Amino acid sequence: MNNTPLLTGLGLRRSLMPELLDLTPGAVDFLECAPENWIGVGGAYGRGLAQLTERYALTCHGLSLSLGGSLPLNRNFMQQLRRFLDCHGVRHYSEHLSYCSDDGYLYDLLPIPFTEEAVHQVSARIRQAQDELQRRIAVENISYYAAPYQAMTELEFICAVLDEADCDLLLDVNNVFVNACNHRYDAQAFLRGLPVARVAGMHVAGHYQEAPDLLIDTHGAPVKGAVWSLFASACRRFGAVPSVVERDFNYPPLVELVAEIEHMRAIQREVALEQHLA
Incomplete structure (x- = not known):
């Protein structure tokens, strides 16, 4: 297993593989992949993945557990997933706090109602997933554009x-920024409301401004300056x-x-220096 400290990582995508194989050592600390896109893959892509995991630590960010769904969790898939995580020495596995299936996969990450009942349901499913995978997992706050029902705030939910499931949080900073704009809340206050000990990782990405x-949330553009500023606040x-x-x-x-x-x-180092001098 690669024991490099995991601080800065890049999402592993097949389209990037030729360039990643030529990447200068040390340019990134680790790569993150969606395991669903790599389980059972052979040929040139399988060989490329093997080469990359020899050079870089690998983390995984899942797409299809459907933690907020109503159908039973797919135990066959979780067995495959556990073998993949073990085979590649994956140190961090995360999934989305959403659902993506209803009598078949919906190919989208849909929001869960913000209710006490949903808290109990999704927490039980997270605990089951942690038992099946024999590891602690993190769940990611998703971007959403309409909530099915809100008896509590997103932050409260x-x-x-996190408390009932006893799991970690993968904090998507761009999603906080996007949701804060779309749903009219204070992104800084949202960060302050999250439990520090639960945050196991962060994501940043680009977004598109449809209107003021x-x-x-597109993941198809450079990270905006305001998102970098919010990332710095999150690091603090x-x-x-x-x-x-x-x-x-x-x-x-x-x-x-x-x-x-x-x-x-650079942001991570600057914040660390600020805190050292404070």
Whole structure:
């Protein structure tokens, strides 16, 4: 297992693999992949993954457990997933705090109602997943544009799930920024309301501004300056935890993504220095 400290990472996408195989050592600390896209993959992609995991630590961010769904968790898939995580020495596994199935996969990450009943349901499913996978997992706060029902706030819902499920949080900073704009809340206050000990990692990504009061979480553009500022605030509160730059399409030359990694690293170092001198 690669024991490099995990601070700055990049999302592993097949379209980036040729350039990643030529990446300068040390440009990133780790790579993060969606295991569903790699389980059972052979051929050139399988060989490429094996080469990359020899050079870099690997973390995984899942897409299809459907933790907020109503159908039983897919135990066959979880067995495959556990073998993949063990085979590649994956140190951090996360999933979305959402649902994505209803008598079949919906190919989208849909919001869970913010209710006490939903807290109990999704928490039980997270605990089951942790038992099946034999590891602690983190759940990610998702972006959403309409909530099915809100008996509590997004922040209250997330905190209740983290407490009842006894799991960690993968804090998506861009999603906080997007949701704060779309649903009219204070992003800084949201960060202050999260339990420090639960935050096991962070994501940043680009978004699209559809209107002054409507942002779309696309992962298809550079990270905006305001999101970097919010990331710095998150680092001040939660410390330098494993953090990933995500890009899912409109891929620029890899040098531009590496520059975003360097910017992330610079923020982490600057915050650490601030706190050391304080």
